Amino acid sequence: MHDPHPTRRTLLLGGLALLAGCDHQPRASFKGVDLADATYSGAFRLQDPQGRERTIADYRGRVVLLHFGFTQCPDACPTALARAAEIRHVMGNDGDLVQVLFVTLDPERDTPAMLKAYTAAFDPSFIPLWGDAQAIKATADNFKVFYRKVPTGSSYTMDHSLLSYAFDTRGQLRVALRHAMPAEDCAHDLRQLLA
Numbered sequence: 674m675h676d677p678h679p680t681r682r683t684l685l686l687g688g689l690a691l692l693a694g695c696d697h698q699p700r701a702s703f704k705g706v707d708l709a710d711a712t713y714s715g716a717f718r719l720q721d722p723q724g725r726e727r728t729i730a731d732y733r734g735r736v737v738l739l740h741f742g743f744t745q746c747p748d749a750c751p752t753a754l755a756r757a758a759e760i761r762h763v764m765g766n767d768g769d770l771v772q773v774l775f776v777t778l779d780p781e782r783d784t785p786a787m788l789k790a791y792t793a794a795f796d797p798s799f800i801p802l803w804g805d806a807q808a809i810k811a812t813a814d815n816f817k818v819f820y821r822k823v824p825t826g827s828s829y830t831m832d833h834s835l836l837s838y839a840f841d842t843r844g845q846l847r848v849a850l851r852h853a854m855p856a857e858d859c860a861h862d863l864r865q866l867l868a
Contacts, residue, residue, distance in 0.1 A: 715846030719802035722789040743779035
């Protein structure tokens with residue numbers, strides 16, 4: 674039988690449940706890979722084409738979409754950067770709040786000037802990031818990015834993983850976007866990071 678006069682204990686437990694509910698924020702539902710429970714550090718300390726040191730803190734208040742690649746990449750990197758430009762277009766005015774960063778995995782050949790020209794061909798707002806081999810390796814390790822040189826005759830190409838990484842407006846790494854995801858699905862995830 675239901676007691677019409679709740680006990681003090683019942684009221685206390687109910688109040689605690691409400692407080693716990695207020696503190697809990699619903700988890701985002703991403704189409705990409707949710708990194709909330711991952712062990713990625715997502716840290717970087719690299720240089721832009723003007724030689725200024727950049728970290729994620731420089732982009733607070735914006736959603737950051739970060740991609741690893743190299744300028745002589747035959748297809749995967751151009752595809753990822755073209756998709757990034759399309760994502761910004763699909764998002765309309767919100768696209769202006771998305772900063773795309775491109776980290777070279779080939780600092781031996783990718784000079785800052787080459788990187789700037791390369792990314793500007795996709796969107797002038799894209800910012801390439803560069804560092805020496807040690808800084809690039811440390812950054813790639815922080816994102817668990819695989820990459821290696823593959824000899825091709827007298828030269829080489831780079832084999833590398835193809836995820837793009839998205840940070841929320843507070844600089845927290847939140848989601849990885851698969852290479853095959855369409856721009857609309859990526860935009861869906863980035864809009865949640867703006868909320």
